[in-house]
Amino acid sequence: MIFTINNKYFNTILNPTNYLHMYNKIFFLILILNFTGLLRLNGLYYAKEIQVTFNVVIPSNTPSSDIIYLYGSMNNWDPGPFLEPDSTDLALNFVPSGVWQIKIYLSVGATYQYKYTRGSLETLENNTDSTEIELRSVFIDEELDPLIFYDTVFSWKDFTQPPKPENGTPVLTFYNSNPQTDIAVSWATETFAESKIYYGIGDENENILDITKHTDMISNGDKLIHHAEINNLQPNSNYKYKVITNGVYESDLREFKTADYSEKFMFVVIGDNRPGIDTAVMQGVINDKANFVLHTGDLVQYGTRLAYWFDLFADWAPLLNTIPMMPIYGNHEVDAYLNRFFKLPGNNSSDPDNSGHW
Structure with a gap:
């Protein structure tokens, strides 16, 4: 069986002998989740996933050495590897078409929110007027498989203000x-x-x-x-x-x-x-x-x-x-x-x- 917590999936095989007092509640939960994107295989239930492609165009003043990352609910709000690189970093690749791109598998029937960064919370994207951008929201619809999104970053949080001298x-x-x-x-x-x-x-x-x-x-x-x-x-x-x-x-x-x-x-x-x-x-x-x-x-x-x-x-x-x-x-x-x-x-x-x- 699969429980979903913060978009991370934990496979748990339940022994009815040990968990008999929970059986009715567990069975009911399986029925509900099965209608929202679960697959049954060999008696176990798994979240159904499809490949989703994110494409993004970035500002021309972005440093050429920087990498673009997804920051959202699909990776537990990990902005990138700036402090501690780990497996939840979602780095995009620059492709010949001139955009940054990443292909990942996401759960059918789920809604995800996200932004783009250059590896940290200090380098989040901003709006054209340098204000904080609202979270993007996408619904993973199986009928649209393959699912492709196209985004544009207008500015970066750390590039909005010119350097200011101080004492x-x-x-x-x-x-x-x-x-x-x-x-x-x-x-x-x-x-x-x-x-x-x-x-x-x-x-x-x-x-x-x-x-x-x-x-x-x-x-x-x-x-x-x-x-x-x-x-x-x-x-x-x-x-x-x-x-x-x-x-x-x-x-x-x-x-x-x-x-x-x-x-x-x-x-x-x-x-x-x-x-x-x-x-x-x-x-x-x-x-x-x-x-x-x-x-x-x-x-x-x-x-x-x-x-x-x-x-x-x-x-x-x-x-x-x-x-x-x-x-x-x-x-x-x-x-x-x-x-x-x-x-x-x-x-x-x-x-x-x-x-x-x-």
Whole structure:
């Protein structure tokens, strides 16, 4: 016998001796289900299925490397493999006719609801006006076998808004091989203006450095990310500092500590940030007084989306502006935002693809 729960079918052979008290109810259920798409074979009942083809045309700005997935009641609302690939992922294939297509078997007499994604809930399809699209609904009619559907995706949830610059907390890194005397402080602002960093051991006003090094955030020449390369510091010393971009942003007073020439030092290796546990990890690093953090990648879920970086800076500010973090590229970073926000050591390579690798 087959029970249907969340569109998953569980075959259960019932022994009348063991389940005699349930027999009448079970037999009645079989009769009802038999009229809505069950087949009887060798005394057992199975859901009758037919092949259904879904075809979809997608927007021209869809990244060529992305895969399209079905997200619906037919696969228990699995949006795709972004976090954990599994057997319920329903990936479409690009076919010569210029559409994405998938052929699956669905139960006769059932109604299914679905949308399309590019592998996660953050990449769901939207309407032409960038609002959330309603669920599509299809009824599996045996008389229409073979059943073929044609759909169009007008836009994607993550492509509806242009990137927006924001003010970002200072980020500490080592930009060369002299962590005892040199350190880099980088921060972002929503508009460009003259920027300075104030720093000192006893008072932050002991030294003032005008910022002359910038990188672009969104467009060529916007210079919205500022880099202070500080040198000639005292080893094994605590420094107070504050950054200011005139009329745009002023950080809180923060501290960093330079490295010692001692052969012994302590650092923490972390990677693959996860919402829900990041705060505990970050606080543990701060409590352990690590000299620096080596991050093995996947700082953000979508490296091509600027908003995710500003979320990172907001969530990780207590660590980023007090302990140097040395990140490397993970598969989620995928582009140059990491190399723009973090001032990292050079690698003497003339190949642009090696930018950000140290």
